[in-house]
Amino acid sequence: MSASGELRDLYQDLILDHTRKPRNFRELPQANRRAEGHNPLCGDRIALAFEVDGGTIREAAFEGSGCAISVASASMLTEAVAGKSVEETRRLLGAFLAQTAGTAAEAGGAEVELGKLKAFAGVREFPMRVKCATLAWRALEAALAGDDKSVRTE
Ligand code: ZN
Numbered sequence: 095m096s097a098s099g100e101l102r103d104l105y106q107d108l109i110l111d112h113t114r115k116p117r118n119f120r121e122l123p124q125a126n127r128r129a130e131g132h133n134p135l136c137g138d139r140i141a142l143a144f145e146v147d148g149g150t151i152r153e154a155a156f157e158g159s160g161c162a163i164s165v166a167s168a169s170m171l172t173e174a175v176a177g178k179s180v181e182e183t184r185r186l187l188g189a190f191l192a193q194t195a196g197t198a199a200e201a202g203g204a205e206v207e208l209g210k211l212k213a214f215a216g217v218r219e220f221p222m223r224v225k226c227a228t229l230a231w232r233a234l235e236a237a238l239a240g241d242d243k244s245v246r247t248e
Pocket of ligand 1 (some may be wrong): 133136137138160161162163164209223
């Protein structure tokens with residue numbers, strides 16, 4: 095098997111691991127930022143909750159249901175942003191969307207190391223799956239903007 099094939103398998107394992115055992119899948123009663131994402135094309139519904147204090151995301155959690163990609167993406171999102179400043183999180187968001195949706199990196203996004211989140215780079219080849227992968231991130235975007243509302247990624 096080629097090196098890139100092995101890497102792809104590694105990433106696939108990572109996504110499956112988060113689908114089977116979603117991290118931070120719980121209520122967050124003390125949350126002060128919330129947003130919901132709904133992807134009607136696939137039936138994914140993800141509700142994100144964040145506790146933001148002093149410009150830092152103290153805790154992140156999610157609830158909902160969806161396909162393997164949307165759940166793994168939300169799970170990895172909550173892991174990635176907990177403890178980060180809102181500013182760092184915005185840069186990570188920009189980098190993730192740039193990678194996954196194939197859009198241009200937003201301010202500073204190009205310099206952000208995505209680490210494990212590179213697992214979602216492959217979805218770019220599957221337009222239907224891009225919406226699944228970015229759903230939680232669009233909701234994060236809305237939550238950080240302070241819009242406590244439902245977000246649709248259509
Ligand atoms: Zn989906």
